Amino acid sequence: MLSKSSKKAINEPEKMAFKIIQGWLLQAEKKLSPHFSERSVDDEISLLVIHNISLPAGQFDNNYISDLFLGQLDISQHPSFSDLAGVRVSAHCLIQRDGHIIQYVSFNDKAWHAGVSSFQQKEQCNDFSIGIELEGTDDKDYTAEQYQQLIALTHCLQDNFPAIMGHVVGHCDIAPNRKTDPGQSFDWCYFRQQLKSK
Numbered sequence: 001m002l003s004k005s006s007k008k009a010i011n012e013p014e015k016m017a018f019k020i021i022q023g024w025l026l027q028a029e030k031k032l033s034p035h036f037s038e039r040s041v042d043d044e045i046s047l048l049v050i051h052n053i054s055l056p057a058g059q060f061d062n063n064y065i066s067d068l069f070l071g072q073l074d075i076s077q078h079p080s081f082s083d084l085a086g087v088r089v090s091a092h093c094l095i096q097r098d099g100h101i102i103q104y105v106s107f108n109d110k111a112w113h114a115g116v117s118s119f120q121q122k123e124q125c126n127d128f129s130i131g132i133e134l135e136g137t138d139d140k141d142y143t144a145e146q147y148q149q150l151i152a153l154t155h156c157l158q159d160n161f162p163a164i165m166g167h168v169v170g171h172c173d174i175a176p177n178r179k180t181d182p183g184q185s186f187d188w189c190y191f192r193q194q195l196k197s198k
């Protein structure tokens, strides 16, 4: 029996390949966010950005992230939410602690995840990127289920959008003065190794 807490356990071959149809991941739960815009024809998808989020910070057992991305967050629910009043953001996908994936915006559209950002001298990364949120914090280990799903999803995205290959970064890399996520808790070495080995 595989230990759920051990990253080693997910060296087992991943049987079920992910599939994207018309911009939507079949394996994800779909929740439609109003926070998106159309991509321009010039904007080839060529970057994958990994983030983290938790609301309130460090708490994982609620639906506040979806509420935020759907524009439905009740800011009276927690004192820290007052900062989020009127904030309109989204990501393409959220990978929850148990590995469950929710998709909010079609990959064919822009999600509003990167903010002021640049990658290889190109500004406004939302235009040409896909944003994936891991439910978590900068200093708490992500779960084996999250790595497994992220790796399967990255493979699928690379198959569908080949220009992403080799361009997988953290939010901290494209907005270094503003953002730290996915934080030191994200094991890039392990992630890249797993990505190559399948």
Ligand SMILES: [Zn+2]
Pocket: 050, 051, 052, 113, 171, 179, 181
């Ligand atoms: Zn971020």
